[in-house]
Amino acid sequence: MEFHVYENARAACEAAGVLIAAQITRKGDSVLGLATGSTPIPAYEMLTQWYDRGVIDFDRVRTFNLDEYVGIDHKNPLSYHAFMQEHLFSKVNLRPENVHLPSGNGAADAEAYDKAIHGAGGIDIQLLGIGRNGHIGFNEPADDFTYGTHVVTLTADTIEANARFFKSADEVPRQAVSMGIGNIMAAKCVVLVATGENKAKAVYDTIRGPITPRVPASVLQLHPCCVILTDREAGKLMLEE
């Protein structure tokens, strides 16, 4: 596991953008695993800028997102479909048929999503944020690690953390579809970005704690190519060692 601390959040996120751009440069038909949330936005801004300047081309790139809320229309501005349209898909030359997100229809489409990832040859590089509780891609703390795409019930902590995007916590969907820990672990390379002091404990437990489904990100200790990028606040407990 590789761990780098940056002076500020923007630099940590842009470094993730560098790794994704390098992947696209190395392999034009790369399969990207993408994340939503506040953390990856600067990475998408960097990728958009490099696309505008002709440095990278998304014409043959394929993408799979980590998760989507259950029961939220894709056109709803708070859906992850809409988030990706706004921050990346509408700004670069990704072909609509090459972008994939879990449908949000619940369990019915889960198996098809696993098959689509597999059919694309697996994910080359997976971008991740992390929840304050150590979740990755809405794989919440649990008794077991999940394998494939599945429906998750969001924890109270996640609902509270995501309430900032909605009018109130009551409006946050209670369930989501996540691609599962198994699909994340099968990615050839994983880049996790964490910023802000409220992620410091999750980062420390991910890197130094026992590997446990109670801290889902801790499983990344077993990944052969995992990079964790943080700002000083999220890396604080690691720096204090």
Ligand code: PGA
């Ligand atoms: P955030 O979410 O980037 O909005 O903090 C990360 C996550 O919950 O995985």
